[in-house]
Amino acid sequence: xxxxxxxxxxxxxxxxxxxxxxxxxxxxxxxxxxxxxxxxxxxxxxxxxxxxxxxxxxxxxxxxxxxxxxxxxxxxxxxxxxxxxxxxxxxxxxxxxxxxxxxxxxxxxxxxxxxxxxxxxxxxxxxxxxxxxxxxxxxxxxxxxxxxxxxxxxxxxxxxxxxxxxxxxxxxxxxxxxxxxxxxxxxxxxxxxxxxxxxxxxxxxxxxxxxxxxxxxxxxxxxxx
Amino acid sequence: xxxxxxxxxxxxxxxxxxxxxxxxxxxxxxxxxxxxxxxxxxxxxxxxxxxxxxxxxxxxxxxxxxxxxxxxxxxxxxxxxxxxxxxxxxxxxxxxxxxxxxxxxxxxxxxxxxxxxxxxxxxxxxxxxxxxxxxxxxxxxxxxxxxxxxxxxxxxxxxxxxxxxxxxxxxxxxxxxxxxxxxxxxxxxxxxxxxxxxxxxxxxxxxxxxxxxxxxxxxxxxxxxxxxxxxxxxxxxxxxxxxxxxxxxxxxxxxxxxxxxxxxxxxxxxxxxxxxxxxxxxxxxxxxxx
Numbered sequence: 276x277x278x279x280x281x282x283x284x285x286x287x288x289x290x291x292x293x294x295x296x297x298x299x300x301x302x303x304x305x306x307x308x309x310x311x312x313x314x315x316x317x318x319x320x321x322x323x324x325x326x327x328x329x330x331x332x333x334x335x336x337x338x339x340x341x342x343x344x345x346x347x348x349x350x351x352x353x354x355x356x357x358x359x360x361x362x363x364x365x366x367x368x369x370x371x372x373x374x375x376x377x378x379x380x381x382x383x384x385x386x387x388x389x390x391x392x393x394x395x396x397x398x399x400x401x402x403x404x405x406x407x408x409x410x411x412x413x414x415x416x417x418x419x420x421x422x423x424x425x426x427x428x429x430x431x432x433x434x435x436x437x438x439x440x441x442x443x444x445x446x447x448x449x450x451x452x453x454x455x456x457x458x459x460x461x462x463x464x465x466x467x468x469x470x471x472x473x474x475x476x477x478x479x480x481x482x483x484x485x486x487x488x489x490x491x492x493x494x495x496x497x498x499x500x
Numbered sequence: 501x502x503x504x505x506x507x508x509x510x511x512x513x514x515x516x517x518x519x520x521x522x523x524x525x526x527x528x529x530x531x532x533x534x535x536x537x538x539x540x541x542x543x544x545x546x547x548x549x550x551x552x553x554x555x556x557x558x559x560x561x562x563x564x565x566x567x568x569x570x571x572x573x574x575x576x577x578x579x580x581x582x583x584x585x586x587x588x589x590x591x592x593x594x595x596x597x598x599x600x601x602x603x604x605x606x607x608x609x610x611x612x613x614x615x616x617x618x619x620x621x622x623x624x625x626x627x628x629x630x631x632x633x634x635x636x637x638x639x640x641x642x643x644x645x646x647x648x649x650x651x652x653x654x655x656x657x658x659x660x661x662x663x664x665x666x667x668x669x670x671x672x673x674x675x676x677x678x679x680x681x682x683x684x685x686x687x688x689x690x691x692x693x694x695x696x697x698x699x700x701x702x703x704x705x706x707x708x709x710x711x712x713x714x715x716x717x718x719x720x721x722x723x724x725x726x727x728x729x730x731x732x733x734x735x736x737x738x739x740x741x742x743x744x745x746x747x748x749x750x751x752x753x754x755x756x757x758x759x760x761x762x763x764x765x766x767x768x769x770x771x772x773x774x775x776x777x778x779x780x781x782x783x784x785x786x787x788x789x790x
Contacts, residue, residue: 279603286600287589344587351551352604353577500553 511559530680537704590629727768742781
């Protein structure tokens with residue numbers, strides 16, 4: 276069934292998906308124009324940017340169905356609603372994986388970066404965190420409240436970010452050195468993991484992602500269309 | 501006696517502004533059940549509950565004795581649904597839309613779909629964005645009829661269709677249920693659609709099922725009473741299921757024809773109520789027209 280759902284989305288949202296597929300190539304053009312030491316930073320930044328766009332792709336597809344009024348057609352197909360949630364997660368995951376593969380392969384072929392740099396790039400869990408924060412976490416909000424839900428979820432995220440910054444700047448010292456510092460260190464490990472922290476930085480987003488998947492299923496099974 | 505295909509048992513749904521009261525409804529195979537009611541009476545809600553688009557707060561919906569909540573996805577393969585305003589991705593051609601849908605149904609009959617498209621005057625190469633509401637309904641009907649669904653659920657399918665096609669469609673629907681294993685449930689505002697082809701009529705009023713009767717029983721049960729205002733004695737309104745008064749007289753719907761005949765002794769006109777009379781008067785309750 277999941278295959279049929281994927282093929283349905285490929286047919287119905289062809290334009291959106293083609294636009295998304297062009298993205299890595301556009302970003303690559305930008306990357307190859309930059310030379311020297313900045314090229315690596317630029318490549319990383321554009322990779323993250325591309326992943327951000329693709330992490331919200333499942334939301335775009337769902338909101339498009341909602342806007343076009345085809346969501347009723349989707350929800351009356353002989354598939355469980357849980358399968359629809361699975362489809363959305365799979366779309367985000369596959370798009371990010373495909374983008375990362377194309378982008379990093381091209382980067383390695385074009386730039387011949389040092390082996391250590393390549394290892395760092397392929398072993399980082401940053402894409403997983405991005406998918407968690409921008410795809411998995413807002414998913415229940417999108418399924419329940421549509422576009423307003425996405426804005427609300429991102430608004431909450433921003434509020435959390437500002438609270439973090441506020442705590443770092445003005446919070447009690449004890450908070451700063453313990454919780455905030457730990458959080459800060461944890462984020463750094465997420466981007467550049469050591470072998471010890473590998474399990475933690477990969478395991479935690481996977482666990483949280485599964486939790487948000489479960490909440491998304493629970494939500495969609497109770498939503499009235 | 502054909503097997504009961506669909507059964508609603510005490511189904512309720514509550515929203516802040518509307519509630520569907522405990523509803524019991526049965527639809528045996530080989531029948532067309534017409535669902536009537538004013539806008540906002542709960543027709544679409546009832547059909548959406550059936551399709552799992554809306555979650556019930558109470559009660560059970562059974563399809564061939566199986567709870568739709570438990571076997572929803574699998575059972576939906578055996579139920580075809582046409583919403584009141586079918587919507588499709590506008591930039592896609594009808595052929596592509598059909599392909600996206602057909603793969604979900606192993607019993608898809610491609611030759612039948614092509615035949616239906618030709619009968620309905622639709623070109624598979626057309627884009628959905630070019631279709632009017634009536635044409636979109638026709639396309640949605642072609643998708644629903646090209647499957648061997650045991651239950652066809654149609655939400656106001658005749659809205660937006662021209663009278664000629666409407667009649668053809670109703671004939672086609674009648675032909676669909678010659679096989680007693682299949683049934684059709686459809687909602688409509690157009691009473692003439694029901695009078696022509698429907699076997700059983702259910703009437704919803706303010707979220708309550710006012711009645712569900714076979715056409716023949718309906719004709720025998722309801723009478724239309726017409727008379728002067730002087731006949732409206734105190735307390736008589738209670739015997740009517742719907743009453744409309746004008747400066748010149750009244751028009752009422754009642755069940756007890758014999759009792760009223762004796763009571764009025766020829767001073768009022770009693771005649772068999774048409775479906776339209778029933779719907780209009782029952783929908784209004786007690787109303788006064790200027």
